[in-house]
Amino acid sequence: MLATDIETQAVLRTKNLHVYYGSNLAVRDVSLDIPEKQVVAFIGPSGCGKSTVLRCFNRMNDLIKSARIEGKVTYRGKDIYATGLDPVGLRSRIGMVFQKPNPFPKSIYENIAFGARLNGYKGNMDELVESSLKRAVIWDDVKDKLQQNGQALSGGQQQRLCIARAISIQPEVLLMDEPCAALDPISTLKIEELMHDLKKQYTIVIVTHNMQQASRVSDYTAFYNAEPTPKGGKVGYLVEYDRTEKIFQDPAQEATRDYVAGRFG
Numbered sequence: 053m054l055a056t057d058i059e060t061q062a063v064l065r066t067k068n069l070h071v072y073y074g075s076n077l078a079v080r081d082v083s084l085d086i087p088e089k090q091v092v093a094f095i096g097p098s099g100c101g102k103s104t105v106l107r108c109f110n111r112m113n114d115l116i117k118s119a120r121i122e123g124k125v126t127y128r129g130k131d132i133y134a135t136g137l138d139p140v141g142l143r144s145r146i147g148m149v150f151q152k153p154n155p156f157p158k159s160i161y162e163n164i165a166f167g168a169r170l171n172g173y174k175g176n177m178d179e180l181v182e183s184s185l186k187r188a189v190i191w192d193d194v195k196d197k198l199q200q201n202g203q204a205l206s207g208g209q210q211q212r213l214c215i216a217r218a219i220s221i222q223p224e225v226l227l228m229d230e231p232c233a234a235l236d237p238i239s240t241l242k243i244e245e246l247m248h249d250l251k252k253q254y255t256i257v258i259v260t261h262n263m264q265q266a267s268r269v270s271d272y273t274a275f276y277n278a279e280p281t282p283k284g285g286k287v288g289y290l291v292e293y294d295r296t297e298k299i300f301q302d303p304a305q306e307a308t309r310d311y312v313a314g315r316f317g
């Protein structure tokens with residue numbers, strides 16, 4: 053389902069997207085629009101293709117040799133799979149945060165500065181480091197130990213450092229693949245609060261298994277499910293996509309109602 057108000061402000065759009073790993077169709081026929089400066093949550097049972105679709109938005113699936121797509125993915129109206137498009141440039145506009153915090157084995161300062169330098173940043177590096185860490189609400193925790201190794205921070209702090217690193221190169225979109233899965237409840241709440249702030253500036257797509265998190269942080273929710281294939285595999289598909297209140301309080305599909313009520317998955 054595509055609400056018309058979503059279509060008009062779409063930053064990212066998939067049209068009849070199919071994704072294969074080798075000869076296996078993992079997810080079929082996904083058409084959805086990601087609206088600007090909103091948080092969109094992808095929910096659904098394990099293996100229904102949420103991460104697979106997410107990774108298409110910045111061509112992270114290119115790093116998986118067997119992955120291949122059919123259909124279209126556009127960013128600001130441009131086909132991101134067009135020949136000649138530079139995926140590295142694309143990823144500087146559409147950043148990603150992963151399930152397991154993955155700071156570089158470098159100082160906190162260098163975790164920000166390294167990527168910025170690679171991206172050709174020529175401004176004042178101290179200012180960039182400070183402003184990125186402030187925006188990711190971790191400055192107060194680390195301002196006195198910027199030369200300490202980023203991997204020595206707590207899991208929640210590492211994840212905020214990774215968010216700071218992602219936003220330091222000024223992307224427009226942040227893709228988050230279960231960013232709180234490895235975190236304790238307090239760190240999770242901090243990341244959720246941070247997402248509320250970040251959406252003033254960024255468009256966010258988050259994969260989450262946590263229903264409460266989806267209902268707390270997102271404006272729109274896409275519910276995916278999977279069905280068995282004759283060969284004994286599973287193929288994922290988009291069941292329903294709408295405003296989060298609608299998905300959680302009055303979904304159009306029975307399967308959505310059952311899933312958000314915790315009756316399967």
Ligand SMILES: Nc1ncnc2c1ncn2[C@@H]1O[C@H](COP(=O)(O)OP(=O)(O)OP(=O)(O)O)[C@@H](O)[C@H]1O
Pocket residue numbers: 073078096097098099100101102103104105116118259286288
């Ligand atoms: N690198 C890969 N190589 C081969 N198959 C893959 C690969 N990654 C995912 N798949 C398959 O694609 C399907 C969708 O997986 P995906 O990880 O996108 O689902 P998901 O909904 O994000 O699952 P989860 O909630 O468990 O993370 C699954 O059947 C999975 O086995």
